[in-house]
Every structure is written in C-alpha cells, then in structure tokens.
Amino acid sequence: MPVSVDASRRIYAALKACDVRVISALPETWLVHLIRMAEEDPAMTLVRLAKEEEGVGISAGAHLAGVSSAMLMQNHGLLAAVNPIVSLALLYKIPLLMLISYRGHMGERDPWQTQGGLVTEPLLSALGVPTWTLRADDDVTRRIRDAQTLAHAALHPVAVLLTRDLMWEEATPS
Amino acid sequence: MKRAEALAAIYPAIRDDIVVTIMGAVAAELYQLGHRPNFFYLEHAMGLASSMGLGIALCKPARRVVVLDGDGSLLMNLGTLSTMARYRPRNLVHIVFDNESLLSVGGFPTATGTGTDLAAVARGCGVPHVAGVETVESFAREVEAALAGRELATIVAKVEAVGPASFHMDLGLIENRLQFARSLREGS
Numbered sequence: 054m055p056v057s058v059d060a061s062r063r064i065y066a067a068l069k070a071c072d073v074r075v076i077s078a079l080p081e082t083w084l085v086h087l088i089r090m091a092e093e094d095p096a097m098t099l100v101r102l103a104k105e106e107e108g109v110g111i112s113a114g115a116h117l118a119g120v121s122s123a124m125l126m127q128n129h130g131l132l133a134a135v136n137p138i139v140s141l142a143l144l145y146k147i148p149l150l151m152l153i154s155y156r157g158h159m160g161e162r163d164p165w166q167t168q169g170g171l172v173t174e175p176l177l178s179a180l181g182v183p184t185w186t187l188r189a190d191d192d193v194t195r196r197i198r199d200a201q202t203l204a205h206a207a208l209h210p211v212a213v214l215l216t217r218d219l220m221w222e223e224a225t226p227s
Numbered sequence: 228m229k230r231a232e233a234l235a236a237i238y239p240a241i242r243d244d245i246v247v248t249i250m251g252a253v254a255a256e257l258y259q260l261g262h263r264p265n266f267f268y269l270e271h272a273m274g275l276a277s278s279m280g281l282g283i284a285l286c287k288p289a290r291r292v293v294v295l296d297g298d299g300s301l302l303m304n305l306g307t308l309s310t311m312a313r314y315r316p317r318n319l320v321h322i323v324f325d326n327e328s329l330l331s332v333g334g335f336p337t338a339t340g341t342g343t344d345l346a347a348v349a350r351g352c353g354v355p356h357v358a359g360v361e362t363v364e365s366f367a368r369e370v371e372a373a374l375a376g377r378e379l380a381t382i383v384a385k386v387e388a389v390g391p392a393s394f395h396m397d398l399g400l401i402e403n404r405l406q407f408a409r410s411l412r413e414g415s
Contacts, residue, residue: 075286098285100314103306110275110307114247114282117267117408122282140271141279145404 055222060189061086064152064215067197068123073150074098075115075122077108083154083220084125091125105130109137113147121201123150128157128173129166131212138180138210148204148211150197155186155214160221177212184212189219228363230324230386231256234295236367237322240374241293245411247280248295249273251331252390253324257295259391262398264410270400274304277311277321283411284316290414291318291374298325298339305348308381312353315379321354322370323381328388349381356380 065087068076076091077100078084091099100111108124115122126134131153142149156163157170177184183203185196197213204211230252238260246266248254254268269276280294301307301323311321327340339345346359355378358369366384373380 075282100281100285100310103309104304106275107278107304107307107310110272110278111282111285113275114279114284115286117279117404118283118286118411119408120286137272137275141269141275144271145400147404 055224056083056086057220057222058086060193060219061090063193064197065090067194070194071121071150071198071201073121073123073201075100075111075120076125077102077111077122078125079105079108079127079130081127081130081154083156083215084127087125087152105134106137109134109141109149112149113141113145116147121150123152125152127154127169128214129169131173131176132169135176135180138182142210143180146208148208150201150204151182151210151212152197153212153214154220155216158217160217173214180210182210182212184214186214186216187219188216191219193219228361228366228384228386229389230326230384231391232363233324233366233384233386235260236363237370240371244291244293244374245283245287245414246293246295247276247283249276249297249300251297251394253295253297255391255394255396258396258398262396264406265414267407268396268398268403273300274307276300277307278304280319280321281307281311281314281316284319285314287411287414288316288318291320292316293374294319294321296321296323298323298327298337298345299329301345302337302339302343308349308352308354311379312349312355315353315355317377317379319379320370320373321379321381323383324386325383326386326388330388330390331394334388346381346383349383354379354381357383359383359385361385
C-alpha cells in the first residue's frame, strides 16, 4: 500500500513524545498504519468510534481527567464533528489535537473526495482553529509538539492537516 | 415516575461519583438537589454526554462515572452505545431518562414515543447490563445494582414529560468546567 509507513511512524512517535495516551479514530486509508500502531501499543488507549463527533466527547473527557489525547480523522470526519467542536470544545474551552488526513486536495484522483478537500481550510479558518499543513519535509515532531503546546496553552482546538505529500508514496515504476 | 423524584432517590448514592449530565431539565433538577464540584452539566453538544463519560471512565478507572442522558440526546448519538459497549468500562453507569419528548424545546415527541426501545438498542449494541424501569422504586434498585455491579450498565427510565419551573442555574459554563477538572485532578 502506498500509504507511507515511514511518515506514519514519525507522526506516531511525535504523538508519543507529546505524552498522548488516548487516541480516537475512524478508519481511513491514509490513517491505517497510525491506527495499527495505536492498536499494537499497550500504553495507548485506542477508541474506535462509530462517528467522529464522539471523538470530541472522548477528548473532552480525557482532558478534564488530566490525560492528553489526539483525534485521527479524515477531513470528512472533521465535517461530521463541526457541531461538537463548536458547542463542546470551543464553548467549554477544551483543547483538541486533531490530526486530519487532507483528502481532496492537489493530486486527488477520487472525485468523491474533492468537495471535502475544497472546504477544509476555509472551514478551519471560519472556526478559528489554528492549523498546520504538514508536508514531507517538515519537522513532524516539532510541528505536532508545537500544535499541542498551543492547544493546551489556549485551551482551544488545533488542527494538523496530513497532506498527500507526507502520507502517500507514489508507486515506483518497475 | 417524575424524573425529579427519580434523581432525588439516587442522589445520595451518586453524590461522590463523577457525574456528567445532558442539558435542560436533567441538569437543572440535579443542580437543584445540590451542586457538587464532581458534577458536569454539558449545556450543549447534544448526544455527547455519554462520549464524555466514556472518555473520563477510560482515563479514571479507579473512579465511578455516572452519565445522566435523555432520549432526545441519545437518539442524536446512537452510535455511542456501540462504542461504549465495545470498550465496556466497568466503572461507567449510563442512565437514560426517557420522557418520549424534547421537553426543553417545547415537548415535541421523539421516536421513543412511537416504538423505539432504547433498552433494546443498548442490548443489541452489546451493553452487558441493561434494565428498563417505570417506577421510582425499581429505578433506585436498578441503579444501586448497577453502581455495585462493576460492569457497564445502561438503565432506561420511563419518566413523565415534566420539568422544573426554571432551568436557571447559578453556575457559569466555564466555572463548572474548571471546577470539575480540578475535582477530577484532586481525586484519584
């Protein structure tokens, strides 16, 4: 599968370095390695959701209980979670570390992903959610740590967009 | 049964537990019985009180967590039953007050009034202990058993569609949130 194992390892290591102990997730192609890493890590509580909005509740509960968490979702999952982001996280000043696979952007071949791709950044901007767009050359550890640091200092959600450039390795021609 | 009577019957048993309630009548009636720093009233984000309770229960395994839910809220997030059942924390008790109505917004009927059986949904999702009750006595008994039972439980209580005269609570949202987080930090 051309989803980058190396990038997934770097992201997972960054989350561990941030003392993330709870991860909520819904399966999505770009996130499969990350979810598997969380599943195989006995020190991680992985909560597999039925729908992404539950993840806002899980992370809010974890935060109030003093535990750092992260949410793994596709950008369409972000769309599904908008009301709780507003009426739980923003309303109650709850930090969220949202790692969002950025489907439907440059290079996307699947037509069904494209509408979500078009609205992702404008939506995050409208919500006032500070956002990193993470690319392959970025210092993943530092960017994720800095995102979490701001979330905790501001008691506010932050987003890290996982781009195709980072997550997807084009098959090498044989 | 009236929800206020049911809450009064279990208040002494849950007053030291971590309690997360939905908005509206449930929050106001619990508040009127006596606010505690370990009570959190989720005044919006309908459906997510149980998800918050699950997150807390997984992070605080040595504490008991009680979620006070309602039919309207639970119907907005039915998937939560499948997620709770999947992880089935032994320290989580999920109480659903089913008045077959969206009382706080004018009493519009919910689908539990036309046949949706939330206890059956919980059972079907795999919640290990489920009970449906219709009297204060059976409610108090079932909640007591669930609190002692050390397994995930969902108790669905049919209640009358009546609420308090006022929903006013002299407690700011952020005040409640900060106080609750401190109470959880200071507990085990």
